[in-house]
Amino acid sequence: AGAAGARSASSSEPAAAPAAATVGSRVVPVPAAVRAGGGTFRITRGTAVEVTRGSADAGRVAGYAAALLRPSTGYPLPVVPVPAGTRSGAAAAAPGAIVLALGDTDRGLGDEGYRLRTTPRAVTISARTAAGLFHGVQTLRQLLPARVESRTAVPGAAWTVPDADIRDVPRYAYRGAMLDVARHFLTVAQVERYIDELALYKVNTLHLHLTDDQGWRIAIGSRPRLALYGGSTGVGGGPGGSYTQDDYRRIVRYAASRFLTVVPEIDGPSHTNAALASYPELNCDGTAPPLYTGTKVGFSSLCVPKAETYAFLDAVIREVAALTPGPYLHIGGDEAHSTSAADYVTYMDKVQPIVTAQGKTVIGWHQLDSAHPVPGALVQYWGTAGNETAVVDAAKHGTRVIMSPANRAYLDMQYTSTTPLGQHWAGYVDVRTSYDWDPATFIAGLPAGAVAGVEAPLWTETIRTDADVDYMAFPRLPGIAELGWSPAAAHDWNAYRVRLAAQGPRWQELGIGFYRSPEVDWA
Template identity: 55%
Template structure:
């Protein structure tokens, strides 16, 4: 990304200035001039005119709830989201963290990193020093122990957590399993553990044991940074939300008609021109190689894999403003700041298109340690039939040549199968013969049904931001579906996992991101992690209610859904309310707010 002036503390880092107002309005295909911008930034937050009424309504509702407090209930061993596979409470075996608690950990660098992050999570609220000590055979000894040990039945991400009067022991076969166990431990402590300043209380965990492992290997969320740009620090906070609920993939929608958000050194105008705009003339922005590496590393430290998406052949207006020779008519379109789709595409009959695609994907693949490259493929309405499938097949071949597994929206289904190909299904009708046929030819699926998992859908008719084209998605609708049976004629074995996309045409700030994610993201996370046998709406809403005081303690904006019995709250809070968090104190251990 590019530097933001130090005089703008509330502005997300590194937002370059928007291009002059030459953009077309929504519903009009761009036809005007292009203005290249330097990597400078505005000094104040900009709310696009189109969403100012929504922003004002959120502020009004926040003021309405300013005095509402959520009183946390006592924590029980099973009060965890996602629901663990097996819980065995032992009421007589509670453990209270003493001030001299030590975290002992197996002598392994990956396990040590998990232990250090656990200490960083617990220090601010407890005020305890929590030293981390490596030991060949770590035991709690009045504290916490993280143990790397063979756990064949729990796989690569499962863990065993035991709370006894002598301490807490988490064991797993991998650092990822230890990480997930620490997130469970975090939820077993009082809600005040999320505070960024010391809280005087007793830090007691309920006694017993938990045996846990994920249902699906892929559990993710998508953040659209193309329609509205979000700075690195904002993305890192989104990663924290995902890690809390044991998600393990962050899909970044990096390119679209409104903006190109990742630097490609061989194609610099993609960002200096294509990255200068956003929906509603909001500030543009982009990630430098160093910025992207920071996101990837932060995610990896929390056992998440970044999945970058370069959307092709449609959704490419930002690229065409920078490199018009890729357009079918060779003319330069205007930057686009509306929200229509389907009008732009790179020319599938032009050899230079494939040189461009190769240049871009080579650089993105080289910076991405994870196995996946997402090539989009949706809503290319003007590229039809064999022109579309031929383009997709050539791009799939490029991705395979880079040693990556291709992921694309389910519109890729008619193209020839590519080894390992993954389709992301966002339909609303489970009858999809083309996708079922692609699965029979070897494709695997990530489930993101638009009418259950699209987190840009409104909660209710009066939700001040969001959309309703796929219907309203309240918390129960986000929870009540089964990934294994969602698409007809697709066997459960072909389902790789689930993902919750958040498109940002109407979402302009981190507070609005959090409002749309929470409390629905934990519902999708539970579908991806927990065994189907634990699926129960009444039990889930009771466990989810306990998350509210934790979010409030952390100063996180969230939708106080009337479906959820938030502890200590009015029985029927406003359906569209959203808290406005106070400025978050900087954590002395992580250096972040």
């Protein structure tokens, strides 16, 4: 019955549409390679999620996939562990299975790639890692009708997966998004909601900007006033907030369940008023400034000559590193307008070894390149011009670059002069501007291989609610995610805007209020 159903469902689709065109008109990021598969597949009441036995991580992906598909389909979708090497759907009952097969022998799939194949009997996602299976599930999700995202059963819907054989691997290993939880504090629930949105587009890194002038957002056991006092307000003078260490652990765990790595940022030497207000000894004159609730930047500085500064950094970085399983720790370093150039270099020379001593890889905003980035450090480029001597010179010596050009990748830029929310110091950034650039060539003269990936930062001077976050991130975030995942050769605005339009109904089902940019013909 399942196979027959699949056939009749497929006959109502445009018969001539080749698999690549069907998939290529729906999925963001566009998969690296799509061919015709073995026929369309349909999820029915009898469908099970079969998963290779023996891997807890793969089992969790199967549980996640089943939980994702149950509410809208109303089907039981049991998770059934099967022995490794089971052929696609072989163990399945007649209606066919969703098969998550760990242990693909295609080495080219790497740490995150996957293959997705349909036949009328099964849809099989295979990968070498659970992360690859997870990314394949996101593709499966986008191949299904948008109503699959409904949180309530949609009776009578045909849950058809179009015919396809997809082999998909990411262009870059670092595909990030940043939340500034310092200007306006965002709760654990708000962060988890965003993590789910990021996962849909195969983003694998969540950078948390935890500290700034307006607030310190993570509890540090040995310096309790940072969170208690430094975290007690935010932009506009609201009540602020901060994460307990358990809250932070929860975020890290939730991110890991969606295969995202958390990168914590402790910004300095500037963007530190909340810390300076909490501990007078961090100030050169020994006097704590008042808390700050405005939106100016670059006015604060830790006291570079004082030993207390480095005792403080060691204590903070030690605790944050211990809470963070991921390899990176971000030290900020942007807009140090109140720190002399010499002091800036001194600060960076001292803070980087504190990070590496905790076994973490340093990331800094790209001004770090005007100091001495330690071997292995990465810089995050947030400029706009693309002619950057210091960045190119450092890259020639091995410092890799995460691309976040503000006039392209900043999700807090206004779309147009008339859209609410956001700033426009880097210009107005509508959907095409945000998508239509190449991370590899944006900075002229960067050596090949210098780009580690892309990141879309969301600064929150004007952002408070989930609705605010969604409005700024959608529809731009998926474009940055595609720049990070899809091959450069697949980059095509005219094709992208069609695939992006197909996401609109999905966001509606998910309750994501997005900006209906006139650059896209929304469905």
